[in-house]
Amino acid sequence: MCMKKICxxxxxxxxxxxxxxxxxxxxxxxxxxxxxxxxxxxGTNSENRKQEDLxxxxxxxxxxxxxxxxxxxxxxxxxxxxxxxxxxxxxTEDESxxxxxxxxxxxxxxxxxxxxxxxxxxxxxxIDHRIAFEVGKRIKTVPVKFYxxxxxxxxxxxxxxxxxxxxSNAALPPVTGQMMRESINSYYYLRHFVPDTGNxxxxxxxxxxxxxxxxxxxxxxxxxxxxxxxAAELRKLHACLCLYTSQMKYIYKDYDNFIxxxxxxxxxxxxxxxxxxxxxxxxx
Numbered sequence: 001m002c003m004k005k006i007c008x009x010x011x012x013x014x015x016x017x018x019x020x021x022x023x024x025x026x027x028x029x030x031x032x033x034x035x036x037x038x039x040x041x042x043g044t045n046s047e048n049r050k051q052e053d054l055x056x057x058x059x060x061x062x063x064x065x066x067x068x069x070x071x072x073x074x075x076x077x078x079x080x081x082x083x084x085x086x087x088x089x090x091x092t093e094d095e096s097x098x099x100x101x102x103x104x105x106x107x108x109x110x111x112x113x114x115x116x117x118x119x120x121x122x123x124x125x126x127i128d129h130r131i132a133f134e135v136g137k138r139i140k141t142v143p144v145k146f147y148x149x150x151x152x153x154x155x156x157x158x159x160x161x162x163x164x165x166x167x168s169n170a171a172l173p174p175v176t177g178q179m180m181r182e183s184i185n186s187y188y189y190l191r192h193f194v195p196d197t198g199n200x201x202x203x204x205x206x207x208x209x210x211x212x213x214x215x216x217x218x219x220x221x222x223x224x225x226x227x228x229x230x231a232a233e234l235r236k237l238h239a240c241l242c243l244y245t246s247q248m249k250y251i252y253k254d255y256d257n258f259i260x261x262x263x264x265x266x267x268x269x270x271x272x273x274x275x276x277x278x279x280x281x282x283x284x
Contacts, residue, residue: 004032007114008062008147009105009136011128012040012071013049014244017056018251019150020118021237022229022277028061037108039101040128041066043074049246056243060236067104072128079127082200086125087207093131102135109142116143118279123162124152124193125211133166137284145225145279151189151251154265156180161211168222168282173269177209186264188257192250221283229275234259 006027010016016036017024027034036057041050050066057064072079078092079085109117119136122129129149136144153159157180163170184190184205194204229237238255241248252258262275270276 003030005035005113005115006032007035007037007109007112007117009117009119009132010036010038011120011126011132013038013046013053014056014241014247015120015129015149016062017060017237017240017244019120019147020277020279021060021240022227022233022275023118023147023279024060024062025233025236026227034062035112035114036062036064037105038064038066039105039132040069040071040075042068043071045246046071049244052244052246056240059243060240065108067101069101072126082195083203085127086204088127090127090130090134092127098131098134098138101131102138105135106139106141109139114142116145118145118147120149121146121159121162121166121280123149123158125162126152145281147279148277151187151261152193154187154261155190156183156265156268157208157212161208161214163222164214164216165211166282167217167219168280169216169218169220170222170224170280175212175268177212180209180212181205187261188253189251189261222280224278224280227277229277234275 004027008016008020008024016038024034038053053064069075072085079088108114117136117139119139120129120132122133126149133146136146148159157175157177160172160175163172184194184201194201238252238258241252241258252261259275263273266272266274266276
């Protein structure tokens with residue numbers, strides 16, 4: 001018997017399991033109904049990626065849904081350069097577009113009787129993640145929590161700068177710009193997201209450090225929930241991630257890389273050799 005209906009709002013095909021794979025397993029084990037609402041699920045290679053997603057969601061025990069909004073570079077060619085994809089201001093998007101998405105999500109929650117929705121925190125600042133975050137801030141019909149976007153948060157400093165950007169009072173371990181610079185080669189996924197080609201890495205580093213150095217207004221109270229994965233949950237999570245064959249070769253190339261990146265980050269955050277997922281309630 002279904003005890004609770006939850007929805008993971010996923011900007012792209014794979015974000016939900018990447019960021020909330022342990023959370024999803026816990027809810028499925030409790031006989032809760034887990035839906036995954038993929039927003040930007042149309043565009044380049046989308047049909048192949050949907051097939052990957054269907055297989056992964058079936059294995060983890062969730063039901064996927066697709067809004068089929070265009071992925072950012074397909075929606076507007078200005079987002080093809082990585083700098084624009086990650087650092088364009090949110091005002092680049094028409095306000096009416098964000099309102100339209102909010103209406104579509106609210107209708108979905110109402111139709112499916114969703115009791116709690118999880119939205120991306122938009123750590124890493126991908127424009128599609130920031131749009132989804134902005135929609136989540138405005139949802140008032142169901143309780144909303146914000147999950148930490150993986151793999152972006154694995155680079156120490158990304159989470160801290162995002163919390164400062166949104167004006168939260170979250171108490172997080174301090175990270176300096178120097179720490180970000182020194183650790184950029186320590187995480188496999190950064191070779192793909194912050195590639196050392198041309199001037200991009202230098203420019204991106206400068207922008208990430210600048211964001212880290214800005215002060216938070218601390219206007220919004222933030223409280224976090226932490227889930228520590230068991231060995232069995234980690235094995236299942238990795239098995240599901242492996243089904244996203246078109247993307248995972250860039251992010252978690254193999255199980256050792258998956259564990260190494262995740263545990264290295266957690267040692268920086270808490271000093272523990274564990275795999276942890278966090279979600280936040282923020283009083284917007």
